[in-house]
Amino acid sequence: MFFSEAGARPRTWEASPSEHKKWVKVFKACDEDNKGYLSREDFKVAVVMLFGYKPTKIEADSVMSSVNPNTSGLSLEEFLSIVRKKKEVQLHRNEIRHIFTAFDRHYRGYLTLEDFKKAFRQVAPKLPEQTILEVFREVDQDSDDLVSFKDFEYAMNYGRNEA
Template sequence: MFAASCVPYGTRREVTDSDRRKFAEVFKKCDENNKGYLNTEDLKVAVMMLFGYKPSKREVESMMSAAQQNTTGMSLDGFLKSMSTKKAAHLWHDESRQIFTAFDMQYRGFLTLDDFKTAFRLILPHFSERMIIEAFREVDLDSDGHVSYKDFELAMSYGNSEA
C-alpha cells in the first residue's frame, strides 16, 4: 500500500540505449577468442567491469540459467537482457536508498512514525493521519516502532512489483 501509493516510479530506472551499447562493448571485450558467448569466468569479469564487484558463484549460475544460455555459455542477447535487469535493479536500489535517507531527517538509520508523518505531510498533504499510521504499521514489520532500511526496502519492492 505505502510504496505503491506515494513513490514516484519514473523513467530514471530505465536502461538506456547508451547502457546497452556499453553492455555490448563489455561483452566483446570479455568474449575471449570471439567465440560468440561468455563462459562463467568471462561473465564474472564482465560484471566486475560494469558494476565494480565480483559476483558470487551462485549469482553467476543464476544469471546463466536465467539468460537461457546455450550449452557453452551466455549469448550476447542473453547478456544484454541480464545486464539490463541488473542495471535496473541497481538504479531502483539507489533510488530507494535516497528516498529512505530523505525520510530519515534525524540521520538515525531508521524511521519513526513522526518521520512518516512529516514525509507524508510534505508529499501527500491530504493523506489522513489514520492512513499514515496504517502505512507505518504495514512497513514496521517487527512492530518495534522503527522502520529500518531493510523494512523500507522490502515495502518499496512490494510496491514496485505491483506498479
Template sequence: MLFGYKPSKIEVDTMVPDLSNTGGLRPDEFVKLMALKRSAQLSFGDQRQIFSVFDTHCRGFLNLDDFKRAFKRVIPHLSEQTIIEAFREVDRDSDGLVCYKDFEYVMNYAEEEDQVHLPALT
C-alpha cells in the same frame, strides 16, 4: 501519463509490438509493460535516496514522527490515522522504527501488488 510517466514514441515503439493488426493492447499486457518500465526506473539508489529524504536526522531509521513529517510534506491532506496505519504496516517487526530494510521491502512489495491488483483498463 496517468501513471506519472509519459513514454516517448520511440520508447512505445520499442516496448510494444506492432498493434495495427491485433486491435490494440490488452490491459494485462499494458500493466506488465509499464511495471517493467517502472521497476527499471526505481533502482536501489532511488529507493535509498527516498529513504534518506525521510530520514532527516541521518539515523538510519524512521520513527513515527519522521514518518508523519514526511507524509505531511508529500501528502498534506492525508489523515493522521492513515499515516499511523501506514507506519504500522511498514514497521514489519513492530519495534516502533522503520529501518531501510522495512522500507525497501514495502517499496518492492508495492510494485508487485501494483502488477497484480491494478483494475482492468477498458
C-alpha cells in the same frame, strides 16, 4: 499494501545508446578468443567491469542455468538482457535509498513515526493522521516502532512483480 496501491512501481527504463555500446564493448572484451559467448568466468569479469562487484556463486549459477542448453555460454543478447535487468534493479534500489534518506532527516539509519508524520505533512498535508499511522505500522515489519531501510525497501517493492 499501501505502497503498491499507491503505484510505487518502478518506471520502465531504457539504456542510452552510449550505455548499450559500453555493454557490447564489455561483452567483446570479456569474450576471450572471440567465441561469441561468455563463459561463467567471462561473465564474472564482465559484472566486475560494469557493476564493480564479483557475482556470488549463486548468482553465477542462476545466470548460467538460464543459458540455452544448446550453447556453451551466454550470448550477447542474453548478456544484454541480464545487464539491463541488473541496471533496472540497481536504479530502483538507488531511488528507494534516496526516498528513505529524504525521510531520515536526522541521518539515524531508521525512521520513526514522527519522521513519517513530518514527511507526509509536506507531501500530503490533508492526509489523515490515522492513515499515516496505518502506513507506518504496515511498513514497520518487526513492530519495533522503527523502520529500517530493509523494512522500507520491502514495503516499496511489495507487489512489484504482481502486474
